[in-house]
Each structure stands twice: as structure tokens, then as C-alpha cells.
Amino acid sequence: MKMNIYEAISSTDSEVEGTILVMDIADSTKMKEETEEVGWLGNYAKAFDIILQNIPESGEVVKYLGDGIMVFFREDEQTDAINAAIRTQEALEKAKEDKIIKVVFSTGVASGKFWRVPLGNDRFDYLGQVVDKAFRLCSAAMPKAIFVDADTVVAANVTKVRSTVGSALRRKPAEYVGKTASIQLKGFAKLVEYHSVHWTGEQFGVKPSPSEGGALDGRSALPAKARSLPQSTSDHEISLIGKFTEWRGNSGRVRTESGNEYFCHKGNVPEGLNVEAGQEVFFIERPTGRELPMAEHMVPLGASFEGEVVDAHGKNVFLRSAALSTLGHENVYLFWEDEIILKHGDRGTFYLGKGFSKQKNRYTLRAEGFERL
Structure with missing residues (x-):
């Protein structure tokens, strides 16, 4: 039957x-x-x-x-x-x-x-x-x-x-x-x-x-003409910097100084962080197979993080922040002028800023306002 x-x-x-x-x-x-x-x-x-x-x-x-x-x-x-x-x-x-x-x-x-x-x-x-x-x-x-x-x-x-x-x-x-x-x-x-x-x-x-x-x-999530699938991140990829324009619904754009434009979505901002119009952000580039690549794991400048010293040579110190590295971002550079010498394993809090590496010829993550724990 x-x-x-x-x-x-x-x-x-x-x-x-x-x-x-x-x-x-x-x-x-x-x-x-x-x-x-x-x-x-x-x-x-x-x-x-x-x-x-x-x-x-x-x-x-x-x-x-x-x-x-x-x-x-x-x-x-x-x-x-x-x-x-x-x-x-x-x-x-x-x-x-x-x-x-x-x-x-x-x-x-x-x-x-x-x-x-x-x-x-x-x-x-x-x-x-x-x-x-x-x-x-x-x-x-x-x-x-x-x-x-x-x-x-x-x-x-x-x-x-x-x-x-x-x-x-x-x-x-x-x-x-x-x-x-x-x-x-x-x-x-x-x-x-x-x-x-x-x-x-x-x-x-x-x-x-x-x-x-x-x-x-x-049964798709939203109506659209094409399906783009950025790949997942791994630790210590190249962190790029750009300026976020504005949110239009859940979507937005990030533009670098060189004029390159990236698509972004509110889901690309880690939980607990907010990105506002005009704010500079570090992000991970992801190809999408469409006109614009994706700005993934957007982290705004000025956000607070905790990090651990992984390398120190006098005043030049590098920190590893678990919150940043698990999103694919590189280690954070710190210029340390304090008389107390930092060593491997020391921990502290900092605000995310931007430095410039002449060797890499691009902006890199920099720790500002570092306070030891």
C-alpha cells in the first residue's frame, strides 16, 4: 500500500x-x-x-x-x-x-x-x-x-x-x-x-x-547567487590591518591603506568584541572565489588581551596571546623599556596597537600599555 x-x-x-x-x-x-x-x-x-x-x-x-x-x-x-x-x-x-x-x-x-x-x-x-x-x-x-x-x-x-x-x-x-x-x-x-x-x-x-x-x-541559510567558502585558520598567519567602514545589516567592508577592499560579516568578529565604523582592525585574509576576499577574525585596535613572553632580546619582546593565536593572528611585538627584564613565560595584559616592520614592509600587531601579572 x-x-x-x-x-x-x-x-x-x-x-x-x-x-x-x-x-x-x-x-x-x-x-x-x-x-x-x-x-x-x-x-x-x-x-x-x-x-x-x-x-x-x-x-x-x-x-x-x-x-x-x-x-x-x-x-x-x-x-x-x-x-x-x-x-x-x-x-x-x-x-x-x-x-x-x-x-x-x-x-x-x-x-x-x-x-x-x-x-x-x-x-x-x-x-x-x-x-x-x-x-x-x-x-x-x-x-x-x-x-x-x-x-x-x-x-x-x-x-x-x-x-x-x-x-x-x-x-x-x-x-x-x-x-x-x-x-x-x-x-x-x-x-x-x-x-x-x-x-x-x-x-x-x-x-x-x-x-x-x-x-x-x-535548504540554504540566505538567498544568494553564489556559495563562497573561506578556509579555516591556523596559528600565526599573516595579520593584515584595515579600516572598517560600516555595518549594513550583518555585512560590512574593510579597506586597507593600499585601497584593497574586503567583505566581512558580524560573525567574523570574535565574541565579546565590537567593531564600529571608522575603527582600525587586524584581520586574516580569506579568498572566497568571488570579487571580494573575506576579512576574517577581525580584532579592533585598543582591545585588551593577555599574553605570555615567548621570546625576549633586550628591549625587543614577543608575546603569544592565546586569544589571538587561536584566531590565526601572529605573535605580538612589545618594545620594553622598563628596568625589570622580561623573560620567557612572564605574563601580562596589554592593549592591541599597530607597529610597522621594515623587514616585512607591513603593519604588525604591537602590545601597548603592557602590565605584568
């Missing part, structure tokens, strides 16, 4: 409460264009095998969506869903480092009530706004990012959320979950509140311009 979807969703028995986890391969179109089918299919297969190996028994793999996967967790399993997202991202990252795969994934998680649709042979699909939210959070998230809606975080037991890097850093439970942020998602009249899960030392924000349609069953 053929299934009647209308009757299924009209039945009160079809309403369920749970959590949806969605993962999608970033920049899959580019890989397909640059790699023969046997190559990208092999990458996909290995990546999905890794994901399946790290989904707990409590997770029900609902379906594959071309470049993505959808997993259902039952009521009260929000913590399992978050930890599953972390485990899979960790395993995928290691496989990429070991050159087993070349792909990276974005992740979206949402919880609430939605509808179960029987497909036959004890298989089900799930429909509803909560499901759409998980898809669109995934579409909005940068590669390696895990975006979790506020309902999931409220219901989860955050004290049981763990990651390998977080454990090594002795991260507190609350530090795994970023502050509440909001984003306009296609199909949602109001801004959607979400949290970014800090599963590694890096922090990943919002994609500059997700596309409409394409992967993930056509």
Missing part, C-alpha cells in the same frame, strides 16, 4: 520531539569540477564512513543528501547530538591531516517538535521547521563550524560536552558553548538564536554568502 504523507503528518502519532543533526561537505562543487568522479566519490565515501563510525547508537541516520547526511536523536538526547558533532569533526580533521580525505564539513543542530513520516521497512523521514532550522544553520556555518540552536543548548547537559582539545586546555563546560548569537535564516520570520560549539582551539563563524538551493535538500 502506498504511503499517504498527508495522513501521516495529520496524525497525532506522527508528532515527535527530538534533535536533528545535519552535516554537509564544504565546497563540494569545486571538488567535483577539479577532480574526476572516481576521486571525489572516494573522498565522499571515506568521509561518510568516518561520520558513521562516530555516530552513537542513540543516533538514527535518516538519509544521505548528495553532499550531506541527516541524523535523528530522540528526546533528551541533545547532549549526545552535540558530542556526536564534535566526535565526527575531530575524526574528520585527523583524517584530513593524515591525507586520507580532502573534504571538510559544516554542522547544524536543532531541537524541538516535528513530524515523523514512515517510508516503509521501519524507515522514517522527518519534516518541520526544526528540521529546516538544522539544515539552514548548517548552510550558514563555515567549514568545521558546529552551529547549535538555543533550544538544544538549553536542553543539553553542557557539563558532559567534551572535546580532545578542550580537555587538553582544561576548558570549563561553559567554555564549549559560545555566547548567544542570532542570524536571519531563509524561511524564518524572526532572527534565529544559536551558539557556536568551541570544539577546537579555533573559532568558526558564518559563511559570507550561502547559496540558494544546491546541496542540503535545497
